[in-house]
Every structure is written in structure tokens, then in C-alpha cells.
Amino acid sequence: MSFIVIIPARFESTRLSGKPLKMIEGKPMIEWTWRQAQKAGAKSVIIATESTQVQQACEAFGAEVCLTALHHQSGTERIAEVVERLGLQDDEIIVNVQGDEPMLPPELIQQVAEGLEQHPQVNMATLCEPIEDVETVFDPHAVKVIRNHENHALNFTRAPMPWSRDTFTSTSKTLPENWHYKRHIGLYAYRAGFVKRYVAWPECELEQVERLEQLRVLWHGEAILVLDAVMDAGIGVDTAEDLEKVRRVFAQKIANSEGKAW
DSSP states (O other), X not given: OOOEEEEEOOSSOSSSTTGGGOEETTEEHHHHHHHHHHTTTOSEEEEEESOXXXXXXXXHTTOXXXXXXXXXXXXXXXXXXXXXXXXXXXXXXXXXXXTTOXXXXXXXXXXXXXXXXXXXXXXXXXXXXXXXXXXXXXXXXXXXXXXXXXXXXEEEESSOOSOOTTTSSSSSOOOOTTOOOEEEEEEEEEEHHHHHHHHHSOOOHHHHHHTOTTHHHHHTTOOOEEEEOSSOOOOOOSSHHXXXXXXXXXXXXXXXXXXXXX
């Protein structure tokens, strides 16, 4: 199977400025993300950034970097610029690995690429994992996904959806026994031709309200395949608190491996 990994790495993150270059055990976060992606078997791994500072840091550890425009509003738009500049064929499979996923297992990158390859009727695939506690269901930072019988997405939302009429109305909310909530993992695979079409569509109202770019795909009637992740995705870094959690995990892993690189 052939695929390309593109890692969008925006320096000016809203909640954590300079996020790609935040240090974890002596290396910038983007380097850890790139190292994990390098293990996935892609024919190339490219970091796409608007920042010359990020570009220089990434080239220093040996990454291929594409310096992109400043105006992009999403990682997918940044990827579309790379697709155009490299002249990629429409059927090329692109995996979007977000730059703030330093713990992302390479097996999940392989899984989402293979999932798209095995389902030629869809142009986009992603992953999800079980939610085990009611607090996560109500956490707006945890995006919930609902699928149909073909594992195609029906909706993505920050809200506690579906609303459990019988267990959410009480003062002590609990998970219903007859439904298994799923958290969306922000890892995508698409065909290059689809990325070009996606960025030509205007933002839809639902996307603007939820601030979830994948809703634009559903709004325009395209299917998104959502597979159950074969393993835990690890901790993504959205906030300073997330960063500290990841630093603790890395420190423990490196201590357990007697100083060897993770």
C-alpha cells in the first residue's frame, strides 16, 4: 500500500502559542510526532507549516518541510496547498497527522490509510475510540461521533450526543447501558483529488458553530468512514495542561527504558 503523510504544524495555535516547538524530553513536540509518523511505512512524511521558525527546527532534525501560506484556516487547507505544489495524483492517499500528536501510534496511521484503500466508495476515513466515563461525554473538547450501520459518520459534535433521556436527566448522570459512546480521533486519510474539492467548498453553518471542519464534508453529502481504532491513540496536546501530561508520560517511558529514545 502506498500513502503519504502530511503533518500540518501551525505555530500560532489559539490555545497554546508556539505549540509545535514546545519541548518534550529535549526535543520539540513536532519532532516526536514526525518520528512516530516515520514508523508508519509511508513513502514520504512532509511537515507543512506557515512558520519559518518551525521550518528551520524541522529541517534541523532531518524532516522534509513545505512552507505554506499564512491564511489557511485549517490543517486540511494547508494540506491542499502541499497537494497542489507537489502535483499529486487524484487517487494518491494522504494521511493528515496533526502536529500535536506526539504519542500517536504508527499502527493507527497505517490503519486509517488501509481503511480508505479498502473502501473505494468513500474519499475520507478517520478513527474513533470508546468513551468510558460520563465526564468525557460532557467535555466539549472531546468530539463525539455517531455512525450508521456501514460505519459512515452521521454526525460529529462537541455536545453529549445522543442525549440519554433516561440517564442524563437525573442529578447524577450515568452512561446508558444500551449505547456505546465514541470519541473521534483527529486522524484523517483522504484521496488527494477529494482534498482539492473540499477546499473549494465554503464553510457551512454547522461547521462554523461547532468549529469542526469535518462537518463541511457531511454538509455536502460526502461519506466519512469511521473505524474503531486498533489501539489507544495517546494524548493529544490542545492546552498547557495536556502538554504537562504528555511530558510526564514521556519522562516515565524514558526512565523505564533506561534512557533510550522512545
